[in-house]
Ligand SMILES: Nc1nc2c(ncn2[C@@H]2O[C@H](COP(=O)(O)OP(=O)(O)OP(=O)(O)O)[C@@H](O)[C@H]2O)c(=O)[nH]1
């Protein structure tokens with residue numbers, strides 16, 4: 001895997017709509033394999049883990065979701081998951097990698113095309129296939145490159161998605177633990193969450209509906 005390098009680092013204090021605030025240092029990179037403008041935030045005070053005997057660094061690898069992260073869409077759980085991740089990572093010190101993988105890698109317009117198909121009865125994965133995409137087009141090579149550039153070798157990964165853990169391990173990242181996020185269920189996203197459990201082995205304890 002080609003190494004990437006830190007391009008710029010700058011403090012960006014974060015404040016959410018509910019008033020929660022966190023100190024953050026943002027990093028940009030040169031040499032990321034897909035040429036995307038992916039961002040890392042170091043949150044909290046803790047030194048990042050680089051050696052095998054260090055306690056692992058808590059890391060959230062978050063895939064961009066403009067509708068959920070920015071506009072609070074109830075179709076998914078991305079906004080509350082991002083908010084939860086910032087708070088939990090900031091509390092102990094660690095990293096948030098914000099990957100520009102909108103729509104599981106198919107882009108914003110295609111995601112909305114997929115939403116339209118879902119409103120006709122397809123589930124989230126079949127809608128992708130009907131549009132000619134893979135069920136999940138994400139590749140985490142850039143995440144491994146970013147961790148390498150930041151000198152982080154050993155991580156505890158905040159995710160419910162075992163595929164993220166497997167892909168990062170295959171890329172040489174030592175994932176010491178998978179830490180589940182909370183379940184952010186609402187009246188609209190229940191089918192979306194159930195599909196993640198059924199089709200992508202997501203580890204979510206959903207109440208019966
Ligand atoms: N193609 C497609 N992408 C979606 C849909 N709903 C959400 N997304 C995208 O899915 C990505 C988030 O992935 P999820 O499957 O929700 O969660 P995950 O990242 O695999 O797992 P966690 O680490 O537990 O959050 C974001 O890029 C969203 O834009 C959908 O219906 N279709």
Ligand SMILES: [Zn+2]
Pocket residue numbers: 065067068069076077078079
């Ligand atoms: Zn979303």
